[in-house]
Amino acid sequence: MSQMMQDYIDEAEQALLHTYNRYQVVFERGEGVRLYDMDGREYLDFVSGIAVFALGYANKEYNDALKEQIDRIIHTSNYYYNKPAIEAAKGLKRISGMDRVFFTNSGAEAVEGAIKTARKYAFLKDGRTDHEIIAMEHSFHGRTMGALSVTGNPHYRAPFEPMIGNIRFAALNDLDSVKKQITDKTCAILFETVQGEGGLYPATEEFMRGVRALCDERGILMMLDEVQCGMGRTGEMFAWQRYGVKPDVMTTAKALGCGVPVGAFLMTEEVAAHSLEAGDHGTTYGGNPLACAAVCKVIELFDRMDVLENVRTVGAYLEKCLDELAAAYDCIRTRRGVGLMQGLVFDRPVGDIISAAMDKGLVLINAGADIIRFVPPLVITKEHVDEMISILRESINQVVIEGV
Numbered sequence: 251m252s253q254m255m256q257d258y259i260d261e262a263e264q265a266l267l268h269t270y271n272r273y274q275v276v277f278e279r280g281e282g283v284r285l286y287d288m289d290g291r292e293y294l295d296f297v298s299g300i301a302v303f304a305l306g307y308a309n310k311e312y313n314d315a316l317k318e319q320i321d322r323i324i325h326t327s328n329y330y331y332n333k334p335a336i337e338a339a340k341g342l343k344r345i346s347g348m349d350r351v352f353f354t355n356s357g358a359e360a361v362e363g364a365i366k367t368a369r370k371y372a373f374l375k376d377g378r379t380d381h382e383i384i385a386m387e388h389s390f391h392g393r394t395m396g397a398l399s400v401t402g403n404p405h406y407r408a409p410f411e412p413m414i415g416n417i418r419f420a421a422l423n424d425l426d427s428v429k430k431q432i433t434d435k436t437c438a439i440l441f442e443t444v445q446g447e448g449g450l451y452p453a454t455e456e457f458m459r460g461v462r463a464l465c466d467e468r469g470i471l472m473m474l475d476e477v478q479c480g481m482g483r484t485g486e487m488f489a490w491q492r493y494g495v496k497p498d499v500m501t502t503a504k505a506l507g508c509g510v511p512v513g514a515f516l517m518t519e520e521v522a523a524h525s526l527e528a529g530d531h532g533t534t535y536g537g538n539p540l541a542c543a544a545v546c547k548v549i550e551l552f553d554r555m556d557v558l559e560n561v562r563t564v565g566a567y568l569e570k571c572l573d574e575l576a577a578a579y580d581c582i583r584t585r586r587g588v589g590l591m592q593g594l595v596f597d598r599p600v601g602d603i604i605s606a607a608m609d610k611g612l613v614l615i616n617a618g619a620d621i622i623r624f625v626p627p628l629v630i631t632k633e634h635v636d637e638m639i640s641i642l643r644e645s646i647n648q649v650v651i652e653g654v
């Protein structure tokens with residue numbers, strides 16, 4: 251590493267709050283699926299800013315759309331209408347089949363909105379203020395207090411207790427465990443269609459259908475967090491779309507703006523008509539013209555570039571290559587995931603393997619201590635997968651077999 255890059259890193263550690271153990275690199279520029287650090291070193295990126303940069307870096311059409319919007323207007327206020335927000339909401343309705351959209355600035359805020367929606371919906375039904383939400387163990391929904399309260403990782407929650415309260419946890423893909431947590435106060439069941447941070451666990455079809463039936467039977471809202479698994483990552487626009495069941499409320503963010511901070515929570519007309527009303531919820535930035543110009547262009551490019559088809563083809567190939575790798579190495583327990591959202595589960599912590607890969611010009615990320623997560627840009631090709639696998643093999647050999 252150059253002295254210049256080292257100096258920047260040292261300065262960063264003096265100025266930024268140390269809430270991340272960062273990899274020792276300053277990325278400066280991106281091009282397609284490649285990142286470049288300050289020293290001009292090239293990296294193949296299989297993280298895409300954690301499932302964000304779906305279209306790859308420096309997409310000219312996307313960048314031009316943002317530049318144009320910047321010159322027109324960046325921000326107004328939600329007290330007025332703006333064209334990009336109208337178009338973005340129409341686009342999101344079309345690709346999701348949901349009816350109403352509220353734009354947020356992040357995934358966590360989208361989850362906050364979903365929680366408020368559920369509580370208000372239940373409150374309007376029976377006037378009580380002791381409603382419960384069932385969330386899943388090993389889930390991840392964000393770091394704000396509400397989102398943290400439904401995050402099924404006690405380690406993340408512990409120092410910040412008390413949580414918002416009336417949250418119960420069940421196990422994903424275990425319908426009986428959900429039924430056990432249901433009471434007459436339950437207002438919503440919330441889970442990620444494919445758990446991301448928690449270990450790349452897809453919901454089973456049986457679980458999805460079971461929860462839907464349970465919710466219908468009891469008048470409970472089914473709320474799906476699609477912040478990470480949505481926006482094409484599994485080969486459907488939203489992961490729930492391959493199960494034949496529809497949620498009442500859903501969240502999205504990460505790839506929604508492909509780098510511009512934007513999220514959303516969406517709901518059916520039935521929920522919209524009986525939940526949040528004027529004065530109940532708001533945001534200064536959420537859905538501003540710049541963020542929504544990004545959403546519009548992302549949706550347009552997804553269609554035109556046939557991103558879903560690429561995810562299906564290359565996702566299947568990635569899956570096959572990772573399965574072969576898992577079969578070839580004793581230290582790999584299994585592969586899990588869907589489409590271009592995959593994880594390799596190791597029998598040991600993966601930090602050293604990821605660092606070795608980084609040294610060899612491949613960017614990877616973990617999910618928990620023992621899992622390497624693969625969430626590349628959705629525009630990668632089979633050749634990129636081959637290149638990634640080859641560097642990953644070298645890295646595993648070096649760390650696990652040679653022990654250096």
Ligand SMILES: *Cc1c(COP(=O)(O)O)cnc(C)c1O
Pocket residue numbers: 355356357358359361390391392393442446447475476477478479503504
């Ligand atoms: C990343 C993530 C969030 C939080 O999104 P932020 O934009 O970081 O607030 C929420 N839910 C899921 C499933 C996520 O992966």
